Amino acid sequence: MYDSFPEAPEAPAPELRHDWSREEVEALLDLPFMELVFRAAEVHRRHFDPSELQMSQLLSIKTGGCAEDCGYCSQSAHWETGLKASKLMPTCEVVEAAKRAKEGGAQRYCMGAAWRELKDRDVDRICEIVSEVKSLGLETCMTLGMLTGPQAQALKEAGLDYYNHNIDTSPDYYGEIITTRTFQDRLDTIRTVREAGMSVCSGGILGMGEGRRDRAGMIHALATMEEHPGSVPINALIPVEGTPLSGSARIDSFEFIRTVAAARITMPKSVVRLSAGRDDMTDECQALCFLAGANSIFVGEVLLTKDNPERSADDRLLERLDLRPMSA
Helix, strand or coil: CCCCCCCCCCCCCCCCCCCCCHHHHHHHHCCCHHHHHHHHHHHHHHHCCCCEEEEEEEEEEECCCECCCCCCCCCECCCCCCCCCCCCCCHHHHHHHHHHHHHCCCCEEEEEECCCECCHHHHHHHHHHHHHHHCCCCEEEEECCECCHHHHHHHHHHCCCEEECCCECCCCCHHHCCCCCCHHHHHHHHHHHHHCCCEEECCEEECCCCCHHHHHHHHHHHHCCCCCCCEEEEEECCCCCCCCCCCCCCCCHHHHHHHHHHHHHHCCCCEEEECCCHHHCCHHHHHHHHHCCCCEEEECCEECCEECCCHHHHHHHHHHCCCEECCC
16 A cells, blocks of 8 residues: 555654654654554563553542533533532542452552542542552552642642643643633643652543544643653543533544554653543454553443443453553
8 A cells, every 4th residue: 555654753762752743743643553553562662561551440539510611521510411429438438449459459549539629628638548548558649630739749748659630632622622721721730740749640532523633732742741741541532421522423443542652652651541431442452552552451340430341351351462460
């Protein structure tokens, strides 16, 4: 089909780059599929054992009633999705759930609260939860919305390893999805997290009506940060009845894999995680994602408010692919 491959940047050397141009990322995504995956697999092997996956688990510690109007989210108070809002879970219940997750093989425990921003009145409770979960020997991650500097410092002192704050999509397409918080607000929170000394977990969602150029814009925004996110979750939209994006068509599997590959090439030392939407992915699609550089998954049957593959299904897939949990 091709006499020669289209021009695109060479597979990067092992050292990190933070000067990717938007055009370079677009050129990566435009590569012939096999060539792109091959380049990503090469980069992946320079920095990670390709036979290992990080096993993470996610718990909603406060569900629903969020003041944000994210067009994809079942937890937004703006949409009628039938989800009942709940209060912040008691610390003891979170800790018991974390214990079960560790017994089930989870290495990182992620906790999310459906808030626009963390309120000072909740900081002590959240820090208590972080400290207790950390004491179990789990890597800890939280997503609580926007943070102030003092709040971020308190979380760091409590033992929080990672803070998740997704940019969701490209700067250009962002306003089509969310109006209650700007793209710059997202970047400001990420900067606040870094200044407190915590690692950043930040990625986005595919299948929200964006095009390939928007997916390139999202990867470009992450890959040109002064420090790449330590963890980059790539989500496939799960359309939720009652939200503005409920009628969205599912993203093409090969476009999803392309984005995973571009994330791996541009952020070679980051952990790239298959996140929401994995329950609808075929084993073959997931296998290609792992080949293209994804090296983390969420385990557990529920991902916040949506279904996730059963652990037995994940165990069978990992066995078939000769994959094992990532070394501590």
